[in-house]
Amino acid sequence: MKRLIALTLCLAGTLPFAVQAQQAGSTANFGPSMGDREFSLSGSGSSSRKFDNTNFGISGDLGWYLRDHMIAGVRQSINYADLEGESLIDDYWNGATRGYLNFQTTDGRLRPFGGGSLGFIYGDGIKNSAFAGLEGGLKYYVLENTYVLGRMEYQWFFSRSSDAEDAFRDGAFAYTVGLGYNF
Structure with a gap:
């Protein structure tokens, strides 16, 4: 088991070098311009072992590049949870609508x-409120205009600006x- 973990870590450690070599040898123009x-379309989800508590979500983004490295946009998320035995309500739906501004590097994949x-x-089982968030992530261009995305957000919720x-x-x-x- 220890050998498998060590081998996995060694192989994972070479990934940045492979990506850099691929970027250096490529003549294609990856990514957007001003x-x-x-x-983008993203998803998330989880279930208990017996699939009796399940949740999933989908998020869509539409953005405009104000500069080669700066994007402003709108994001809509919809989430569903089926929580058996947790409360009087078994099914929960909620959504979030927000504007965002992101800065990204401009070279390479x-x-x-x-x-x-x-x-x-807004939605079931939550208090409808405003929220602000900080976010970060990675985009990897698999084709000139197509990318895989991973993002993490930290969100905090408030009813009045003085509560933020x-x-x-x-x-x-x-x-x-x-x-x-x-x-």
Whole structure:
């Protein structure tokens, strides 16, 4: 078992070198330019071992490149949870609508990004409220205009702007993986 773990770590350690070599040898123009748009579709989900407690979500983004490295956009998320025996309500639906602004590196296939969002969350079993978020992630271009996306957000919720600072300590993380396209 220890040998398998060591081998896995060694192979994973070579991934950045393989990505860098692939970027250096490529003549294709990957990624967007100022004025381009992008659309991405992401998903998440989990279930208990017996599939009696399940949740899943989907998120769609539509963004515009204000500069080669800066994107502003709108993101819509919809989530569903089926929680047997947890409360009087078995099925929960909720959604979140938000605007975002992200900055990303502009060269190569692998593009780290970071930014923030501001929006509103609503639905069953939650208090409808505004939220702010910090986010970061990676895009990896598999084709000139198509990428795989991984993103993590830290969101904090508030009803009034005066509550936002105190709410930061009580935030939540959201993770997503998806595919996107520049056009």
